[in-house]
Amino acid sequence: MFRTLALLLAAFSLPALAQHDPLASWNAGPAKARIVAFVKAVTDDAGSGYVAPARRIAVFDNDGTLWSEQPAYFQLLFAIDRVKALAPKHPEWQSKQPFKAAIEGDLKALAASGEKGLGELVMATHAGMSTEQFEQVVREWIATARHPLLKRPYTELVYQPMVELLAYLRANGFKTYIVSGGGIEFVRPWAERVYGIPPEQVIGSSIVVKYASVDGKTALLRQPRVNFIDDKAGKPVAIHYHIGRRPIAAFGNSDGDFEMLEWTTAGPGTTLGMIVHHTDAAREFAYDRKSGVGRLDRALTEAPKRGWEVIDMKRDWATVFKVSAP
């Protein structure tokens, strides 16, 4: 009886499986075709483009590539929320920039405070606690905070087509990594749940941590000093330290990803470089060469001659954001 039932179920589900499109949120077009052709080439062990599973490393920028980054990097919005939460303990912030701007939610004044001001803001909100305490702060924020314009939790602002792409690559033997200009400890606490990427496959910028004993217990304490900036030429360097192999696929959206795309696609054998181009003002945002956040200029110009595929968000994505909360 059970056997008959199992066979019946198998008979029904096989055609269903055969029809299932792992990239359902991608419209038919050059971007989707390029992805499928690449995966077919590297997994076909009779073909000349075959790549052994151990070498199937794919790297993804995060901000603007896997989730949104407007009107400001979400980690900056996190820092602003932290300043507001900590403000009662810091009355001096009410009249001191960049903290005053953060408390007032004035992004323009914040931007005017420049790299130095933003650095101060980050250190005041990201350092001075243990790594475990910081992780808890990020977990609470990501679970409760909402995007100021789109009024949705940040984890709902991840791109459905990219989530499908990550899963599709993994189903074909790839190890997927995040290589973010953002903080490694800001991304790790939620990357596994949202993207299926475990902490050890998240690479990012970092501040110095120090191993120390506090009240008889050991801890890793976050120091107000930059350790590594995982952006531009820092990306291939960080990939080298963390992974120790050259990726065969890289996905970015800004000039900060140029060197990662360059290093990946200069490798031997079959490689793929793709750029998410934000062209959809109706469903998300439209920006590129002139944007302060996620500027895409040189990489957009050089993409054709370097063989990098540009994903036109408006044209190529049937859905933009993750449909349900992850």
Place this chain on the structure above:
Amino acid sequence: MFRTLALLLAAFSLPALAQHDPLASWNAGPAKARIVAFVKAVTDDAGSGYVAPARRIAVFDNDGTLWSEQPAYFQLLFAIDRVKALAPKHPEWQSKQPFKAAIEGDLKALAASGEKGLGELVMATHAGMSTEQFEQVVREWIATARHPLLKRPYTELVYQPMVELLAYLRANGFKTYIVSGGGIEFVRPWAERVYGIPPEQVIGSSIVVKYASVDGKTALLRQPRVNFIDDKAGKPVAIHYHIGRRPIAAFGNSDGDFEMLEWTTAGPGTTLGMIVHHTDAAREFAYDRKSGVGRLDRALTEAPKRGWEVIDMKRDWATVFKVSAP
């Protein structure tokens, strides 16, 4: 016919499988019992010691824990061989320390050159080329060089019981990492073949690498500057950056592993800390509190009260070195 043969083979091999001891090179005793009990506890999902597979991270020191380290760290012996190979291009080395000592194979004089001298030696032999060129140099050396006293290839000086332990942990859902004071790029080229540990699971000390264009081709160029020393309190820090989770098992052999053992075994839930104690002058070497290489003093003293199991090489290991070339 083939089917009958297959069934016959299966009938013979099943009892053999049932009797197979994955830790065959470990003598029965407290060390082996501790390992088996730990693995049983973390994998028994009905027990109170259960740990989900994603959290089963085990970290291993390399020198003196997975392979020998006498009469000097093998990476120093590599540097000496490199000095000899490069000497024809550097006539000035014939009369200049520490190079003169290296060319003459005089370990005492080398040691006398101190940290500064050894640093010079490392930078002269480890920097000034691309990461890919350096990898090739390491591959050639590891394939051809022989240990000066034991007259065997270095990859035959890995410990058979530890190779079995690595495989046993992986068979039980663990991810195994090397966390070495040695150079990350010195260990990676052969760790996968010898230990089954892929490059992305090797953590170590490093020099600065710089992404640059050379003759129109991009490369990661090794600079003569220290980037990170993965020793002592640096080990928990490096584990944090690379893995982002606290391990549940740590294996070391010297005071350089103290903080890694401490950080691991201070974690919540079931944990294991073990120390390889070199007690076997007949089969390998005997040294601990007074040794210049791999000094084991404070960790040996504190092991009992911290619950760290000391592996007595002479007592606990039926075999020391890998039986055949890996």
